[in-house]
Structure formats: C-alpha cells, structure tokens
Ligand SMILES: [Ca+2]
C-alpha cells in the first residue's frame with residue numbers, strides 16, 4: 001500500500017507570526033485497474049510422443065503472467081482455453097503445462113497450438129505451440145504377407161524377379177527401411193537391393209532341378225527400419241519357376257525320319273483328302 005505523508009503548516013497573517021503543523025497521511029487505495037499480462041506471450045515446446053503424461057512427467061512448458069495491481073487485485077489463475085484442455089492440463093498456480101495421460105500420438109497429430117489465459121482474463125492470451133516428436137513405435141508394413149512372382153528358367157542372370165516395398169508410419173530414421181533376404185534362398189539364386197527392394201537373379205534356375213520338391217522357390221524378405229529399438233516385418237516371395245523346353249526331345253521311331261516340311265506336307269495332303 002502506498003502512503004504519502006505531508007506536513008501542513010498554518011501561519012498567522014500578522015505579527016507576531018506563529019504557526020501550527022499538522023501531519024497529513026494520504027493512503028492511495030488500490031483499484032483493480034491492471035489485467036494480467038503474459039510475458040513472454042509466445043512459447044514453443046516439444047514433447048516425445050507416447051510419454052506417460054500426467055503430473056509425474058516434467059512439464060512441457062511453463063507460462064508466466066503478472067498483474068500490476070496489489071493484493072487481491074493481482075490474484076489470478078491459469079487456464080487452457082478451448083478443446084485442447086482435454087489433452088493438456090495447466091497448473092492454475094504455477095502455469096506448468098502437462099499432457100494428460102496417456103501420451104500423444106505423432107502419427108495422429110504432430111503439433112498443437114494452445115491458447116492459455118488467466119481468470120480473470122489477461123490482456124491477451126498466450127500462445128503455446130507444442131511439437132510432438134517422433135518415437136519409433138510403428139513397424140514396417142507390407143501390403144500383403146505373400147508376394148507371388150514368376151520366373152522362366154530361361155531368364156538370364158541380372159533379370160528383375162520382383163520388387164518388394166513396405167511402408168512405415170514413423171518419421172525420419174524411424175521410417176527409413178532396408179531390405180534383406182532372411183531365408184529360403186536355396187541355391188543362392190537371388191539377391192535383393194537393400195534400398196529399392198528389387199530382387200535380382202544372380203544364378204540361373206533349373207526347373208527340372210526343383211522337382212519333385214516343387215515348382216518354385218520361396219524367399220523370406222525382411223524390412224527393417226533405422227530406429228531405436230529397431231522394428232521389422234517380413235514378406236514371403238513365392239517364385240514360380242516356369243519350365244522351358246530346354247531338354248532334347250525324345251524321338252519316336254515312326255516320326256523320326258520326317259523333316260518338318262514333310263510333316264506339314266502330310267497334314268496338308270490329309271486336309272485336302274488327297275491321300
Ligand atoms: Ca488486476
């Protein structure tokens with residue numbers, strides 16, 4: 001409380017001059033003529049997604065407002081305005097902002113803009129932008145657990161057999177994928193490009209060599225992200241090997257003597273019923 005102390009002296013107008021003093025105390029009473037003011041008015045904060053949230057976690061940010069009045073006229077509390085108060089809590093006394101448990105999901109929403117005010121209202125609400133930082137909480141995903149490919153046994157080395165592609169919902173290194181052959185590449189016929197996912201033939205396939213076990217080769221491909229902890233997924237690539245007529249024909253004695261042109265001529269004569 002502010003006080004002014006004055007001394008007022010009264011003099012006689014004519015001699016003998018005498019005087020008398022009086023002490024005047026002026027007390028200036030406070031009126032509620034200041035609103036709380038946020039300083040600073042803009043805040044930027046970031047928080048890892050999937051944090052437990054709640055009061056046990058360190059606050060995301062702390063806002064601060066001051067009121068130029070005194071006593072009860074300077075009292076206020078902090079509040080978060082609008083729908084964001086469902087996700088973010090503010091300590092009414094300290095201005096500490098925390099996320100309400102459970103944590104935020106960057107894959108759903110990457111940033112929030114909070115308006116923070118006081119009660120009674122401030123001159124202007126503070127703006128707090130909260131950026132949600134990525135955590136590697138998503139594994140790579142293949143569109144289908146199995147990919148089918150066909151390969152002629154006549155395909156030369158270097159041929160593209162198939163291309164696998166997975167997606168990862170995270171960000172940056174947490175979504176950067178590398179591919180590798182994890183199993184089933186019996187005979188070492190295939191290699192995979194770690195970035196493009198292209199599977200290339202490096203040793204030609206012989207369909208006859210696969211029988212009677214089957215008509216194809218299964219390769220298990222793994223896609224791994226670059227996050228910590230690393231997450232991965234697999235896809236099975238079933239390569240059906242198509243037989244080509246690469247074996248010498250078994251000749252029948254009756255037709256052995258015919259040249260191709262003779263066979264055609266014979267068929268033509270029969271068709272014309274020439275005998
Ligand atoms: Ca005030």
Ligand SMILES: [Ca+2]
Nearest residue numbers: 105106107137
């Ligand atoms: Ca997430």
Ligand SMILES: [Ca+2]
Nearest residue numbers: 138170174225
């Ligand atoms: Ca990931």
Ligand SMILES: [Ca+2]
Nearest residue numbers: 134135137170
């Ligand atoms: Ca994530």
